[in-house]
Every structure is written in C-alpha cells, then in structure tokens.
Amino acid sequence: xxxxxxxxxxxxxEAGSAFSLQIKRKLHDEQTPFQHIEIYETEKxxxxxxIDGFVMLTTRDNFVYHEMMSHPVLYSHxxxxxxxxxxxxxxxxxxxxxxxxxxxxxxxxxxDERVTRLSEQYFPELCESNAxxxxxxxxxxxxxxxxxxxxxxxxxxxxDSTDPIGPAEGLFSGPFYKDCLRVLGSDGLLGQxxxxxxxxxxxxxxxxxxxxxxxxxxxxxxxxxxxxxxPSGWWTATIAAKDMPVTFLREEACENxxxxxxxxxxxxHRACAATxxxxxxxxxx
Amino acid sequence: xxxxxxxxxxxxxEAGSAFSLQIKRKLHDEQTPFQHIEIYETEKxxxxxxIDGFVMLTTRDNFVYHEMMSHPVLYSHxxxxxxxxxxxxxxxxxxxxxxxxxxxxxxxxxxDERVTRLSEQYFPELCESNAxxxxxxxxxxxxxxxxxxxxxxxxxxxxDSTDPIGPAEGLFSGPFYKDCLRVLGSDGLLGQxxxxxxxxxxxxxxxxxxxxxxxxxxxxxxxxxxxxxxPSGWWTATIAAKDMPVTFLREEACENxxxxxxxxxxxxHRACAATxxxxxxxxxx
Numbered sequence: 001x002x003x004x005x006x007x008x009x010x011x012x013x014e015a016g017s018a019f020s021l022q023i024k025r026k027l028h029d030e031q032t033p034f035q036h037i038e039i040y041e042t043e044k045x046x047x048x049x050x051i052d053g054f055v056m057l058t059t060r061d062n063f064v065y066h067e068m069m070s071h072p073v074l075y076s077h078x079x080x081x082x083x084x085x086x087x088x089x090x091x092x093x094x095x096x097x098x099x100x101x102x103x104x105x106x107x108x109x110x111x112d113e114r115v116t117r118l119s120e121q122y123f124p125e126l127c128e129s130n131a132x133x134x135x136x137x138x139x140x141x142x143x144x145x146x147x148x149x150x151x152x153x154x155x156x157x158x159x160d161s162t163d164p165i166g167p168a169e170g171l172f173s174g175p176f177y178k179d180c181l182r183v184l185g186s187d188g189l190l191g192q193x194x195x196x197x198x199x200x201x202x203x204x205x206x207x208x209x210x211x212x213x214x215x216x217x218x219x220x221x222x223x224x225x226x227x228x229x230x231p232s233g234w235w236t237a238t239i240a241a242k243d244m245p246v247t248f249l250r251e252e253a254c255e256n257x258x259x260x261x262x263x264x265x266x267x268x269h270r271a272c273a274a275t276x277x278x279x280x281x282x283x284x285x
Numbered sequence: 286x287x288x289x290x291x292x293x294x295x296x297x298x299e300a301g302s303a304f305s306l307q308i309k310r311k312l313h314d315e316q317t318p319f320q321h322i323e324i325y326e327t328e329k330x331x332x333x334x335x336i337d338g339f340v341m342l343t344t345r346d347n348f349v350y351h352e353m354m355s356h357p358v359l360y361s362h363x364x365x366x367x368x369x370x371x372x373x374x375x376x377x378x379x380x381x382x383x384x385x386x387x388x389x390x391x392x393x394x395x396x397d398e399r400v401t402r403l404s405e406q407y408f409p410e411l412c413e414s415n416a417x418x419x420x421x422x423x424x425x426x427x428x429x430x431x432x433x434x435x436x437x438x439x440x441x442x443x444x445d446s447t448d449p450i451g452p453a454e455g456l457f458s459g460p461f462y463k464d465c466l467r468v469l470g471s472d473g474l475l476g477q478x479x480x481x482x483x484x485x486x487x488x489x490x491x492x493x494x495x496x497x498x499x500x501x502x503x504x505x506x507x508x509x510x511x512x513x514x515x516p517s518g519w520w521t522a523t524i525a526a527k528d529m530p531v532t533f534l535r536e537e538a539c540e541n542x543x544x545x546x547x548x549x550x551x552x553x554h555r556a557c558a559a560t561x562x563x564x565x566x567x568x569x570x
Contacts, residue, residue, distance in 0.1 A: 002287075002294065003303060009288060011305075016329030017513070018288055022301035044301030061483060064561075198346065198513055226511060226519035228302070228483055233518010234511035263561045271559030274552035276349075277545075 008040055008048060010055050012231035015199045019229060021045050021058070027122060032114040034167060039122050045229065047122045049090065051115075051162060057090055059123065061228045065193075065235065066092035066126070067264040068225045068272065069160050073191035073239055074100050075254040075269060076246065080155045081105070082185075086142035086171065088160035089115030092126040094135060097158070099259040106135050111167055113139040143170045143179075152185040159192035164204065172208065177215035181242060188242040190217070196232040197224055201282045205236060209283055212240040219246040222279065223272040225263070247273070293325055293333060295340050297516035300484045304514060306330050306343070312407060317399040319452060324407050330514065332407045334375065336400075336447060340514045342375055344408065350478075350520065351377035351411070352549040353510045353557065354445050358476035358524050359385050360539040360554060361531065365440045366390070369468075371427035371456060373445035374400030377411040379420060382443070384544040391420050396452055398424040428455045428464075437470040444477035449489065457493065462500035466527060473527040475502070481517040482509055486567045490521060494568055497525040504531040507564065508557040510548070532558070 003009065009020040021042045028039040040048040046059020057065070070093050074080045081104040083097050089110030097106050110116060116137060120127045130137065138145070146157070157180050164172040171192070180190045190212070195204045209220045217240035227235035239246050254266045275283070288294065294305040306327045313324040325333040331344020342350070355378050359365045366389040368382050374395030382391050395401060401422065405412045415422065423430070431442070442465050449457040456477070465475045475497070480489045494505045502525035512520035524531050539551045560568070 002290070002292075003296070005287070007287075007303065009303075009305070011288070014329075016307035016327060018292065018294075018303075018305035018307075020294070020296075020303035020305065022303075042301060044299075198511070224511070226483070226509070226517070228517040228519060232511070232513040234513060260562075262563045265560075265562045265565070267559035268561060271556035274556030275550075276548045276553060277550045278547045280550070 008042075008050065010050070010053065010231070012199065015231060017231065019055070019231065021048055021229070023048070028118060030114060030118075032112050034112045037114060037118060039118060049118065049122065052166070054163065055229045056162070057092065057123070058229050062092050062126070063262040064225055065227050066096050067261050068223065069093045069158055069191065069193060069237055070096035071261065071264045072223055072237070072269055072272060073156055073158060073189050074103070075250050076239065076248050077156055077189050078187050078248065078250065082154050083156045083158065084109065084146075084154050086146070086157065086159045086161065087168070088158065090119040090123060090126055091116060091130055092123070093158060093160045095126055095129045098129040098132050098135060101258065104134060107138060108135065109138045109140060109142040109145045111139070111141055143176055146176065146179045146183055149183045151182050154183050155185055155188055157184065157190045159190070161193065163195070172204070174211045174215050177212050177217065177240070181216050184242045186242070187244055189246070190240040192238055194222060194236045194238040196230065196234055197236055197276065197279050198232040198234055201279055205238065205279070206282055208238050212238070217241060218243050221246040221273050222275070222283070224276070225272055293327075293335065295335070295338065295516075297484065300516060302516065304340070304516065306333055306514070308333070313403060315399060317397050319397045322399060322403060324403060334403065334407065337451070339448065341447070342377065342408070343514050346513045347377050347411070348547040349510055350512050351381050352546050353508060354378045354443055354476065354478060354522055355381035356546065356549045357508055357522070357554055357557060358441055358443060358474050359388070360535050361524065361533050362441050362474050363472050363533065363535065367439050368392075368441045368443065369394065369431075369439050371431070371442065371444045371446065372453070373443065375404040375408060375411055376401060376415055377408070378443060378445045380411055380414045383414040383417050383420060386543065389419060392423060393420065394423045394425060394427040394430045396424065396426055428461055431461065431464045431468055434468045436467050439468050440470055440473055442469065442475045444475070446478065448480070457489070459496045459500050462497050462502065462525070466501050469527045471527070472529055474531070475525040477523055479507060479521045479523040481515065481519055482521055482561065482564050483517040483519055486564055490523065490564070491567055493523050497523070502526060503528050506531040506558050507560070507568070509561070510557055
C-alpha cells in the first residue's frame with residue numbers, strides 16, 4: 001500500500017526503512033536560524049515535532065526517551081546535585097531531572113530557543129517544571145558552554161541532542177568529551193543519546209565508547225530502550241563514568257523513588273544495561 | 286516526504302503508524318488456500334515475507350524474535366524434552382529450539398505448508414535444521430492438534446502465530462489455553478507472541494494474562510524485546526506456567542549455553558521480564 005498526503009514519513013536512508021505517522025493537520029512550520037521546525041497534530045500519537053524532517057518527539061511515546069535519558073544516569077551517581085543538559089530544548093528531560101529532590105541546579109543549554117518556545121505551546125506537559133527555581137534555561141552553544149565551565153563544577157552532564165549531523169556533530173567527538181571530563185567532579189557521569197543498536201552499532205555506538213575512553217573516562221556502558229518513533233523503534237543512551245564503575249546504583253533511593261514514571265522503575269534500571277549478544281561482541285576490545 | 290513504488294509499507298491502523306522497507310524487487314506472490322504470501326528483496330533488510338500485507342519476517346531482524354520466542358521459555362523449564370510449535374512455518378523458531386541438546390522432539394504444526402516451502406527457498410538459513418531427526422513438520426490445524434494430543438505429553442508449547450485476526454484468532458482464547466494446560470506435563474510452559482506493549486497492552490496483553498489464568502495456569506509473565514519490522518518496533522512474548530513460578534531459570538545451563546545467538550544471552554534472559562511501569566500497572570489485578 002502507499003500512504004496519501006495525510007501522513008508524515010521519516011526515511012532512514014542508511015537502513016532503507018521509514019516510519020510514518022498519520023496526521024490530522026500541520027500546526028506550525030518555521031525556519032529558525034538553525035533548523036527547520038514543523039509541528040503536526042497526528043491521529044493517534046498526539047502532537048509531533050520534527051526538525052529538518054526528522055522526528056524529535058511525539059506526545060504519545062516521548063516518555064520512554066525522556067525517562068531513560070535522565071533517571072538511569074541520575075540514580076547511577078552517588079549524589080547528583082549539579083546537572084547540565086546539552087540540547088534538550090523540548091524540556092522533557094529537564095522535567096524528569098527536576099523530579100529528583102537531590103538535584104539542586106539544572107542548566108539546560110540548547111542552541112535554538114524556538115524549540116523551547118514551541119514546546120511550551122505544543123507540549124506544555126513537558127514544560128510544566130520550567131519555572132522551577134532550580135532550573136536555568138540558556139540558549140546558546142552547548143559545546144562552548146562546557147568549554148567555558150569551571151573544572152569540577154558539574155555532577156551529571158546529559159547530552160540530549162539531535163543526530164550527529166549538522167549542529168550536533170561536535171557533541172559526538174573527542175574534544176567535547178575531554179571538556180566534559182574536565183567539567184565533571186569526582187564520580188561525575190556523562191549520559192548521551194547514542195542512536196539505534198540495530199542501525200548504528202558500528203557507525204556510532206562503538207566509536208562513541210572508543211572516544212569517551214580515549215578522552216579519559218574510566219568506564220562506559222550503553223543502555224537500550226524501545227522508542228517507536230525513532231528509526232528501528234529501538235534506541236540507546238551511553239553513559240561514561242569519570243572515575244568509578246558505571247554500574248553503580250543507589251538501590252534504596254531508586255526502589256523508593258518519590259515520583260511517578262511511565263516506563264522507568266528499578267527493575268528497568270537493572271535490565272536496561274543487559275547487552276544484546278551482537279552489541280556485546282561489537283564492544284569487545 | 287512520500288515514498289515511491291519502490292517501498293513496501295505496512296500500516297498499523299489502530300495506531301495511525303506505518304513501517305516501510307525499501308525494496309529492490311518482488312520475488313514471489315501467491316494466494317494459498319489460507320492467505321496471501323508475498324516475498325520481496327529489500328535494499329537493506331535482506332528478504333521480506335509478508336502475509337496478507339503484514340510483515341512476517343525479514344532476513345535482517347528476525348533473529349531477535351526467533352531467539353526470544355524460544356530460549357527464554359526453554360531455559361525457564363527444568364527439563365524441556367518434548368516441544369510443540371504452533372504456527373512458526375518459517376522454521377526460525379524451530380531452528381532455535383533445536384539448538385538445545387536437551388530437547389528430544391519438536392513437532393511444528395503450521396496450517397500452511399507454503400510458508401515453509403517458501404521459507405526453504407528464500408530464508409534457507411532458518412530451515413537449516415529442518416532435517417534434524419528430532420523435528421517433525423506437520424501441516425494442519427494447530428488448535429485441533431492440541432485438542433487431540435495426549436494429556437501431559439508436552440513440556441513446552443510455543444505459539445508462534447500471526448496476529449489474532451483470521452486463522453490465528455482461536456489461538457488467543459480460553460478454550461485453546463485449557464487444551465494447552467491439559468496437554469502440558471508437570472512444570473509445563475506455554476509461550477506465545479503477544480504483540481506490542483505500546484499498542485496492545487489493553488487489547489491483547491492484559492486479556493491474554495486473564496484468559497491464561499482463568500484457564501488454570503498458575504503464573505504468567507510478559508517478556509519484551511525490540512523488533513524493528515513489527516508495529517512500534519517493540520514486541521512481547523507471554524509465558525504461562527502450569528504449576529510453578531514462571532520466573533524459574535536454569536542458571537548454569539543458560540550461562541553456559543552450547544550454541545551461538547545474536548540477541549539472547551543470560552543477561553538478556555534476566556532483563557527481558559523487567560516490566561515497564563505502565564505495563565506493570567496495567568497487569569495489576
């Protein structure tokens with residue numbers, strides 16, 4: 001069958017696959033100084049934001065991504081007080097991070113303020129904590145922000161970026177990881193979205209581990225989770241630990257987390273780093 | 286963007302989503318007495334078999350499904366000697382089951398012999414164990430086969446069927462589960478594909494648990510795994526245990542399995558039943 005014009009389709013060129021959502025109407029279309037943002041109302045996935053034709057998030061399934069970008073790395077740090085989010089302009093990761101009472105400050109640095117303003121309008125539930133006094137929303141170059149930050153001034157860095165093409169390319173590189181390492185304090189953790197295990201193990205996940213370790217991180221670990229609206233429906237986050245094993249978990253806090261989630265829980269925390277056999281082999285030295 | 290005629294698209298009506306694969310050419314097209322089978326050569330996913338327009342399997346990603354339909358349930362049984370596969374005509378699950386030296390006999394009952402003959406031609410790697418003397422390939426009604434089987438004559442039943450519409454509908458029902466329970470011996474396990482957690486928790490997964498327990502199974506558990514070419518890219522199998530907890534695992538055998546896999550391993554076994562929060566809540570009584 002073919003899909004008529006009432007569908008949004010994202011093609012994944014390198015995999016010869018495509019994912020489509022049935023849409024009711026386009027709500028917004030804007031070329032910012034950085035990228036082309038479109039918002040659609042879909043039939044069954046709520047609202048959809050795309051950037052340069054790629055799905056960023058939908059109302060229906062963003063919960064998995066945002067929970068898995070924030071809670072695993074935060075419960076893997078012994079005392080996460082100072083958090084930085086690079087990218088993350090839709091504020092979904094920010095909302096999850098702010099659910100942790102032990103977090104004292106979160107700086108979010110996205111290059112494009114329009115992503116945040118449109119998220120406030122079309123994904124208001126993700127922005128419900130933006131006025132939290134612990135949160136600081138900055139709009140600028142995240143790579144530069146990390147370069148300029150004080151050594152040892154951050155506990156957890158979360159890189160919630162677009163794919164490693166265009167403005168986000170520098171976030172997947174050795175020099176950026178070296179800056180992150182310098183900015184992180186003792187026990188510091190870096191968590192970064194790392195694309196699809198099925199499509200990007202050799203092109204992105206394995207090189208990311210190599211670059212993080214070459215930059216000086218002691219340990220690295222890739223978590224995986226379902227994400228229907230991203231290519232292959234299967235996604236990862238990779239965590240790099242400055243000076244401790246990345247498998248640490250604040251068990252009691254995690255088992256008694258004082259907030260609600262839709263995907264994450266302590267069983268998922270323990271499970272999400274179980275490495276599929278092909279990925280385990282690909283990450284062997 | 287729209288996709289031209291060089292793409293196969295499967296639309297998931299209830300979710301307003303679609304998945305597409307870029308194709309080189311159609312290799313086969315056949316209406317059998319039971320269903321419409323098509324085989325395509327894709328650009329990046331190897332060969333693709335569809336039945337009535339729905340993706341059955343691709344060369345590239347079937348390994349996850351077939352491994353997760355077989356190894357978890359087999360390592361959860363203390364001594365799986367006699368196995369029955371209902372459906373499974375492509376023989377991929379059969380191949381995985383036959384990797385277990387402790388299995389003494391496998392009967393596969395698919396209603397449509399043409400699925401198997403076409404799999405032999407276009408997915409020969411899945412059929413490489415079909416001549417194993419422990420395997421018996423039958424073509425007929427799996428529901429009737431279970432109805433006619435001797436009580437206590439089977440250790441593990443695997444239901445590797447199409448969606449619960451058309452010929453497979455009866456495989457998702459109380460009377461079938463009652464027959465399975467009768468046919469299973471002590472410690473017997475039933476494992477069945479149970480669709481997408483994101484799309485079918487309320488319509489299929491929860492009712493399946495209820496029907497299995499009403500039929501007399503002591504315990505039930507849903508496993509989840511990525512499956513790029515199925516709707517939402519996220520799939521499940523649900524295991525029902527006749528008379529023991531379904532969380533049993535032959536740890537030493539699993540950790541030292543004498544065969545290679547691409548997705549499954551002992552870490553994945555322990556992880557795949559970690560229940561996402563929304564699914565855990567949906568399955569609460």
